[in-house]
Amino acid sequence: MRSPTASAAGAAALALVLAAGACTVPGGSADTLRVLAGSEIADLEPLLEEVSERTGVTVELDYTGTLDGLARVAGGDTDGYDAVWFGSNRYLHLDGGGRTAVHTETPVMVSPVVLGVTGSRADELGWTGGAEVTWADVSRAVAEEGLTYGMTHPGASNSGFSALIGVASALADTGTALESRDVERVRPELEEFFGGQEVTAGSSGWLSEAFERRAREGRPVDGLINYESVLLSLNASGTLEEPLALVHPADGAVTADYPLTLLADPSEDAVSAYGRLVEDLLSGPTQQRIADDTWRRPVSPDAVLRAQVPPLVELPFPAHRQVVDDLVADYVGVLRRPARTVYVLDVSGSMEGERIRELRSALVALTGADGGSLARRTQAFQEREEITLLPFATEPGEPRTFVMEPGSADAVAEDVAEEVRSLEADGETATYDALREAYALLEGGSGDHLTSVVLMTDGEVNLGSDLEDFRLSLEELSPEVAAAPVFTVLFGDSDESEMSSVAEVTGGRVFDAREQDLEQIFREIRGYQ
Incomplete structure (x- = not known):
């Protein structure tokens, strides 16, 4: 199986193993789900091959950037696809066209976007031993302690997008959904925060590779803002000279729940295939495999993540698309280096x-x-x-x-x-x-x-x-x-x-x-x- 290129335009479709005995019809199998997906789903490919063998449902994944993909869904540009699978549908639901484009969605796994800091730096900052750290504390560490980090580009990757929304919401500290006036009020603090970003990327995976490379070459950054699952996986890989201390900000984070989403007006075959696929993905054994293989939190109570992680504290997501669009535009034009x-x-x-x-x-x-x-x-x-x-x-x-x-x-x-x-x-x-x-x-x-x-x-x-x-x-x-x-x-x-x-x-x-x-x-x- 070819690996995805993580192309924002989408790689060539990756056909997972075709189940034996699946009925073939003109244009493909009646038991095939064609899915437009974020590149981060690629780590599920081996598991999906096994699911295909059990369920008779072939999953064809075509990769694209999260915001590009969600814009295609909202604009009705989904010909040839039965479903989409991104880190989150929250942005999609801010758009009227996006909401009507969805038939049903099912969260499959969970991972908040948090901060990982090298152990020695976390000790210096007093962020170990159960210390309570907020996003405002991180911002102060950037300004006063020279904290540096890597983060993906919010216009290209869901982890960076989620981080931007989370940091802005936490710094605004209103307890309610972020509004444009809140962004304006905390813009100086946001500029200060993003002054610490030394590495950017279009994907979470490449960001992790860049972090490892810089450490090996003696040009380290102090940490990564990324999915909790990516940070746990980095620690488990044994490739880091110094493991990361995970900082789950006390004021919360924005969480990816990876909803497998069946698009509107599905065929009977697509509904049937989707149902069988979801049933298997949510089963206890498959949920445990997801947790073990990807380090994402399972959504089933019958599965357990091997790492000790705190309960989720979810920050409110903006209620209006214009707030999100303006914030991302501010990031690329004003806030970041x-x-x-x-x-x-x-x-x-x-x-x-x-x-x-x-x-x-x-x-x-x-x-x-x-x-x-x-x-x-x-x-x-x-x-x-x-x-x-x-x-x-x-x-x-x-x-x-x-x-x-x-x-x-x-x-x-x-x-x-x-x-x-x-x-x-x-x-x-x-x-x-x-x-x-x-x-x-x-x-x-x-x-x-x-x-x-x-x-x-x-x-x-x-x-x-x-x-x-x-x-x-x-x-x-x-x-x-x-x-x-x-x-x-x-x-x-x-x-x-x-x-x-x-x-x-x-x-x-x-x-x-x-x-x-x-x-x-x-x-x-x-x-x-």
Whole structure:
């Protein structure tokens, strides 16, 4: 079985084992449920194969980002799917179209979004031995004690989305659902809180990998804001030199309950398959497997989580979609540290024609909010962000840097679009020379940005430096700049092995645009910047 790419656009459907003897009908099995899911569900695939054998129900999972997926459901864009399965449906229920799109939903497992801090740092802060810690205490630790952490991007991942809602609700401390006036009142505290975020990501899994990597390389952050299950799993893996102390804030958290959701107007076959699947998933033995394999809390009283965890204290979720949308927009535009990204763009001769046109179109799409879903609006370039375009062919081209200053961001975005439209293809492919130039450009910046490099190439390197030259050049840089990840984009005839090596050396990851739309790949990468 192929592993999911965690693509925000959705990976190719992953068909779990087809039950023996299932009835085949035109277009597939009558006992197949086609499910649009968040990538975090992927860890259930082995279990779902066994469930399929017992129930005769095949589950086909197609992965997408949470907010992207929920927006599709609310907008009626669910043709070909019988069900959806995300960390939470709360955002979906704020939308009239979302509510009517649901036939029935069943929570399958539970995990709150909490904070994990390295044991020694938790001792220093007095957060061990049953100490009561609130989100306000965490904020003060960021401001006064220099606490640093990683958290996923709220526009791309449910754990970051839940964390943002939870922190804002806790700091507002009204005891009721968050309102816009509450966000305005606590905005300075939120800015202070998110000043401690040093690592971002588009998925909870990659965030954990980045946390481990930084610790191994001597560039640790103090903690992670993530699902309780992810933090418990990290501790159980034995890969951490120093286990995490889990901090369950006394004022509460936002919890994922992973509802398997049958969409409106289901067929009789879909209703029957859903019922059998849910019955098995909620059975005591399957619930125990879920708890043992994923470290999520079971919803059945017949199963027990191996770890000792406190009772859930749930923070109220906002009652109005506009409150949530404005809060996420504030996060990307005002609250968090801004991004600094160098886009290293292959404009060699092989890019001529349709490829260069697709590159221009994909990047221009990021230069302005298109009035679409919340996820798409947060994927556009944001105020305070710094964008450098570095085209390359036989040699690195002339870099152009754009700063999205508040008040003039729209005009700057149009300048970026104009520069992108002027890209022309010609020459050879000196990829590593261009990467070395990208890091040299980052060396001159300030340390208040989240930095990264995006490399898009459609062919093999055939000129200039090689991978080893590039690796050695990183050792000459300051630790802060050398830590910037490279997110490589496979396109056209890219060398997959070579681009994977670049991502591995820099702590980035590979995105595949050979079978997916390049614009969607660039949008997905935005969750990691």
